Amino acid sequence: MNKETFLIQLEKMLYDIPKEERDEAMDYYRSYFDDAGVENEALVIEELESPQAIAASIKEGLNAGGDMSAFLKNPPQVREETAQSGTYKNGKQQNPDSSPADSPFGSSAYASGSYQGASAGAGASGSFQNGASGAGASGSFQNGASGAGASGSFQNGASGAGTSGGTFYRRYNESENKYHKGAGRTMDKTAKIILIIILAICTLPVWGGIFSVALGIAGTVIAAVLVLGICSVVFLIGGIICAVVGILRLCTLSLVYGLLTFGTGLLLVAGSGISFVLLFLLCGRLLPWAVRTGIELCRRLFQFVGRSMA
Amino acid sequence: MVFNTGAALLDAIVLAVVSKDEEGTYGYKITQDVRRTIDVSESTLYPVLRRLQKDDCLQVYDRECGGRNRRYYKLTPAGAAQLRLYSDEWVSYSHKISALFSGEELA
Numbered sequence: 109m110n111k112e113t114f115l116i117q118l119e120k121m122l123y124d125i126p127k128e129e130r131d132e133a134m135d136y137y138r139s140y141f142d143d144a145g146v147e148n149e150a151l152v153i154e155e156l157e158s159p160q161a162i163a164a165s166i167k168e169g170l171n172a173g174g175d176m177s178a179f180l181k182n183p184p185q186v187r188e189e190t191a192q193s194g195t196y197k198n199g200k201q202q203n204p205d206s207s208p209a210d211s212p213f214g215s216s217a218y219a220s221g222s223y224q225g226a227s228a229g230a231g232a233s234g235s236f237q238n239g240a241s242g243a244g245a246s247g248s249f250q251n252g253a254s255g256a257g258a259s260g261s262f263q264n265g266a267s268g269a270g271t272s273g274g275t276f277y278r279r280y281n282e283s284e285n286k287y288h289k290g291a292g293r294t295m296d297k298t299a300k301i302i303l304i305i306i307l308a309i310c311t312l313p314v315w316g317g318i319f320s321v322a323l324g325i326a327g328t329v330i331a332a333v334l335v336l337g338i339c340s341v342v343f344l345i346g347g348i349i350c351a352v353v354g355i356l357r358l359c360t361l362s363l364v365y366g367l368l369t370f371g372t373g374l375l376l377v378a379g380s381g382i383s384f385v386l387l388f389l390l391c392g393r394l395l396p397w398a399v400r401t402g403i404e405l406c407r408r409l410f411q412f413v414g415r416s417m418a
Numbered sequence: 419m420v421f422n423t424g425a426a427l428l429d430a431i432v433l434a435v436v437s438k439d440e441e442g443t444y445g446y447k448i449t450q451d452v453r454r455t456i457d458v459s460e461s462t463l464y465p466v467l468r469r470l471q472k473d474d475c476l477q478v479y480d481r482e483c484g485g486r487n488r489r490y491y492k493l494t495p496a497g498a499a500q501l502r503l504y505s506d507e508w509v510s511y512s513h514k515i516s517a518l519f520s521g522e523e524l525a
Contacts, residue, residue, distance in 0.1 A: 129468075136445050136464055139488055143446035155460050162461045169465025 121163035347376030442492035
């Protein structure tokens with residue numbers, strides 16, 4: 109495998125992620141090869157394992173990125189509890205000596221502030237209101253030892269306040285991003301649904317045409333099956349009768365007629381055999397293939413529609 | 419390496435590696451630098467860079483290099499803050515574990 113086949117295979121493997129992500133990843137790996145240089149190409153390919161492995165890790169990364177909601181559930185709860193349990197005031201008094209906590213957490217409050225502005229009335233903003241008074245919250249982590257059970261992972265002794273502030277900061281950023289994206293996506297989705305409906309209506313004649321053609325093909329196939337079936341049965345019966353009659357004629361010493369009838373009988377049996385084989389091929393091979401292809405086509409279509417909606 | 423490198427530690431290492439270059443650095447070099455410290459498969463680094471970029475810890479820009487555009491990664495202020503927090507946290511974490519191993523009493 110060389111660089112080009114590697115990249116082509118990778119691109120194929122990434123067909124089901126958003127185009128933006130795919131282009132980004134392809135750019136990255138193309139540059140990666142270029143930066144490594146032609147002389148290291150084989151080594152790089154070995155290090156990169158396989159296009160499959162890369163594609164899997166990219167997809168995993170995307171899924172993990174989109175699945176932060178579970179991760180996000182804790183901080184607001186923790187905050188709410190500390191705010192309710194009244195450690196807020198204690199925290200504030202103690203805060204001056206936890207100055208390292210101020211900068212990251214201060215900016216966190218800032219970030220959540222802009223979050224509130226951006227999506228006022230999104231429901232979740234209640235817990236963020238508590239969050240906006242960030243200094244209090246971070247202070248309370250110093251009393252954290254006695255704090256609510258939920259905040260367990262944030263009690264880290266001396267440097268605890270600073271760190272947990274930072275973790276919050278990071279998570280808020282994520283939550284902010286997520287909410288922004290969420291809003292954009294619902295908008296996008298509605299627009300896309302409308303677009304698809306309009307498209308479907310506009311292309312109705314085309315769909316009608318396609319449907320008629322499909323119906324026509326189906327009719328032809330059914331007719332062919334019927335004709336072949338009837339042929340094979342009738343030929344078989346006719347052939348056997350002719351052959352029997354031919355043998356009887358031979359027995360009555362009418363040689364020419366006997367042979368002729370017998371031969372016709374054999375030909376008819378052969379015809380029946382051919383019809384039967386054709387019927388078998390049609391039903392056994394062509395039909396399953398057609399059904400499979402049809403289903404696959406529909407699946408792809410739905411997948412495509414589904415993906416463009418997502 | 420006997421110990422696993424968790425997602426947070428990997429983030430921290432990547433941020434630290436990127437922070438070494440004021441001007442920013444690019445994918446291949448980041449990979450080489452990270453691998454000088456920990457043994458990690460290349461396929462794990464791109465998703466990390468992409469996530470850090472989405473989390474606003476890294477910013478990217480393209481710069482012309484040898485007739486093509488090369489994408490550079492650079493720490494944002496948020497990324498720098500995040501790196502500080504990670505490294506503080508690491509000091510406390512590693513100190514505690516070292517103390518435990520050496521049989522020292524924790525203060």
